[in-house]
Amino acid sequence: MRFLFFIIFLLTNIYANTNIDFTLYKKEGKELGHTLLIIGGIHGDEPGGYFAPAFFEKHYTIKKGSVWIAPSVNIDSMIANQRGIYGDMNRKFSTISKDDKDIRNIEKIKSLILDKEVELVLNLHDGHGFYRQNYENAIFNPRAWGQATIIDQEKIHSLEKFGNLDEIATTVRDSLNRDKLFQDHHYFGVKNTETKAKDEQQQLSLTFFAVTNNKPAFAIETSKNITDLTEKVIYQLKSIEEFMRVMDIEFSRNFDLNSYKEVQNLLFDFGKIQINNNISFDLNDIRKNLRFIPLKKSDNNFVFEHSLGNSKFINGNYEIYIGNNLVTTLSPQIFDKNGSFLDVDLEIDGNIIKSKFGQILEVKKSFKVLKSPLRVNVIGFSKAGVDSEDSLVLTKSDMVSNFSIDNSTKDYRVEFYQDSKFYGMITIRFID
Numbered sequence: 001m002r003f004l005f006f007i008i009f010l011l012t013n014i015y016a017n018t019n020i021d022f023t024l025y026k027k028e029g030k031e032l033g034h035t036l037l038i039i040g041g042i043h044g045d046e047p048g049g050y051f052a053p054a055f056f057e058k059h060y061t062i063k064k065g066s067v068w069i070a071p072s073v074n075i076d077s078m079i080a081n082q083r084g085i086y087g088d089m090n091r092k093f094s095t096i097s098k099d100d101k102d103i104r105n106i107e108k109i110k111s112l113i114l115d116k117e118v119e120l121v122l123n124l125h126d127g128h129g130f131y132r133q134n135y136e137n138a139i140f141n142p143r144a145w146g147q148a149t150i151i152d153q154e155k156i157h158s159l160e161k162f163g164n165l166d167e168i169a170t171t172v173r174d175s176l177n178r179d180k181l182f183q184d185h186h187y188f189g190v191k192n193t194e195t196k197a198k199d200e201q202q203q204l205s206l207t208f209f210a211v212t213n214n215k216p217a218f219a220i221e222t223s224k225n226i227t228d229l230t231e232k233v234i235y236q237l238k239s240i241e242e243f244m245r246v247m248d249i250e251f252s253r254n255f256d257l258n259s260y261k262e263v264q265n266l267l268f269d270f271g272k273i274q275i276n277n278n279i280s281f282d283l284n285d286i287r288k289n290l291r292f293i294p295l296k297k298s299d300n301n302f303v304f305e306h307s308l309g310n311s312k313f314i315n316g317n318y319e320i321y322i323g324n325n326l327v328t329t330l331s332p333q334i335f336d337k338n339g340s341f342l343d344v345d346l347e348i349d350g351n352i353i354k355s356k357f358g359q360i361l362e363v364k365k366s367f368k369v370l371k372s373p374l375r376v377n378v379i380g381f382s383k384a385g386v387d388s389e390d391s392l393v394l395t396k397s398d399m400v401s402n403f404s405i406d407n408s409t410k411d412y413r414v415e416f417y418q419d420s421k422f423y424g425m426i427t428i429r430f431i432d
């Protein structure tokens, strides 16, 4: 009996373990126009293919036409930093077995491609090497995929609009190559896989599924051999912009795409995470491990500012990811009962304020938590004989820096409890 129970437990877990559902973002212009669909992250170890659409989602505004963006359709593989932990997702568009762990996401992508509003599809990758028409060596050759716009065939004859795949890909290539490249050998090509006649593997792919359903589709491949993520994201964004120009989609952005530094700063801003609506952490500069984080036993709710944010529960801890980056690991201290309490009073640099839980408060010199029914625990401060650390004026020099949230030792946790209940956390950030 016990054995049987174990088997059933195992099976239900296997079925529960399908790839994580993905989010689709729709950016619609005020003026009507064409609709572009961008699929990112089909391969989990190709960060250019998911950081670029995530960047696009955050920093672009569409004025005319629409752009639909799915930045990361293969989240389990992205977290694992592997091509496809359930097999190659880009080989499942022709046939797929019912119990394939990617089936839900594959069906969702297919229905997006077939949506009658969608008029052109981009599938973003980092490919091996540098595509060249003639063989030069193992990195630069016709079998390589990197730095190319990929098409399955020259044309979709039945289409009036955007059916001339080769012409569009050539326009994109020429535009990219006219701009300044980070290295001369980064120049782009057009690779026609002639899928129907010559490439059985590609017949299983996303773009071939689209093309056979009369939807123009292209893969944008930056190179795995370019190790600088910022460079790859800039190339991907330049490609996307050129496709938008071809489609007469009008847009604006809140940064200079020709400024490497500016793109880099925005790209590596991982934003904040809100947990259970009563804790928040800034993920930039956060320590690799944080211990005794007051969490619930299950159903903890993680809300990320970054569209590539995910959490993974493993060995009793929560791993926090942005894309394929493990940003921090939270070791929980379990509080099954959470109290609800609207806000607390603090004195910050001499001014009394009310704050909700889950806020980050900037402090120049000192802070003091005013007395309330809640017990206060300032992590990194202790004084003999003090149970609740309220009504104390505290400065940065009162804090033990090892207990900071961040590597720069500016952020400290202030936690609020009553009886055995956790109410919430406020982060005190000392600024100079």
Ligand SMILES: [Zn+2]
Pocket (backbone or CB within 6 Å): 043, 046, 124, 125, 126, 127
């Ligand atoms: Zn790929």
